[in-house]
Amino acid sequence: MRENRKKEIRIKADAFREKCKVSRYGIIDLFKECERLGYKLLRYPLGEEADLGFSLQRDNDIVIFTNTCSRLSREIFTLAHEIGHVILHMESKFSFVDDAVTISGRDTSEKEQEANYFAACLLMPADDVDKFLDLELEDFERNRLTAMDIARIMSEFNVSFDMALNRLENLGKIDNNEKIWLDNERNEKRVGNLLRSVGGNARLNAASMDIDIPYEYIDYVIYNYNHNAIPYETLEKVLGCYQLTVEDIRDRLVEQIERDDDLDDLIGGLDD
Ligand SMILES: [Zn+2]
Structure with missing residues (x-):
């Protein structure tokens, strides 16, 4: 240098x-x-x-x-x-x-x-x-x-x-x-x-083994999960770092399976 x-x-x-x-x-x-x-x-x-x-x-x-x-x-x-x-x-x-x-x-x-x-x-x-x-x-x-x-x-x-x-x-x-x-x-x-x-x-x-993650990262993780970029297990793991469970943020998840069911019902309804 x-x-x-x-x-x-x-x-x-x-x-x-x-x-x-x-x-x-x-x-x-x-x-x-x-x-x-x-x-x-x-x-x-x-x-x-x-x-x-x-x-x-x-x-x-x-x-x-x-x-x-x-x-x-x-x-x-x-x-x-x-x-x-x-x-x-x-x-x-x-x-x-x-x-x-x-x-x-x-x-x-x-x-x-x-x-x-x-x-x-x-x-x-x-x-x-x-x-x-x-x-x-x-x-x-x-x-x-x-x-x-x-x-x-x-x-x-x-x-x-x-x-x-x-x-x-x-x-x-x-x-x-x-x-x-x-x-x-x-x-x-x-x-x-x-x-x-x-x-x-x-x-x-000694190693501190601390976990310190900015709170806003929850938003990134939920966004990624909702766009199928990360699996359910990763979502659970990250929430665990904040002492949260999936139930705590349930209202923010886009439920793919439920949505598909609704769509089936809708299509089924149209068929009738
Ligand atoms: Zn470097």
Whole structure:
């Protein structure tokens, strides 16, 4: 990525972050920010092997999906990556689907790299990382970082252990040897334990499995069912997400079978 493109992305990430509610260092709830900004956000436990997220433009709506089977810290990164696609790329392409390859940075295509860079700048801006290292740590330059410090960074910025390490390395705060050493320490002590030992947010390390679907999606589903685009089972399943049954929305369904019966009666009536 060229330096001037990086700068453009930093400016856009910064502008987005300015609209968000931020605690000392991290965006408090990026999911809520999306809803506040008018994006249609869908969160659903799609399965561990399924895609991690997607973003698409539909008429005037921006729709973003994240899979709640991934650890919350990872889901937040996926969301930030999708926001990156929305802000940087939606003018040229209408939809993006992301999996472990595109999100981890192993996909070298320009748009995926840019979305990851946007996500890193949005969640952990360089200035705030500097501020954390300066104010929260005892002489960072001399003592260097421990895995417990990384757990504190996770909690403050709402990011995963891996993301914190990658970002710190990219910002030149740790070198590759330190990164490997911190990674080993993490494997020995486990992230959940580290988070607990610093009084951090242990929820970041678990999948939320949340279901969060905008209420208006019921309209889409009913419309699709009425136009024979989805089977009855799908209708039932989607309604189940809202704690509703088919009986609750019965008056909005076009009953194909009943209609046919009426037609038979009518034709029969004409024959008589
Ligand atoms: Zn992507």
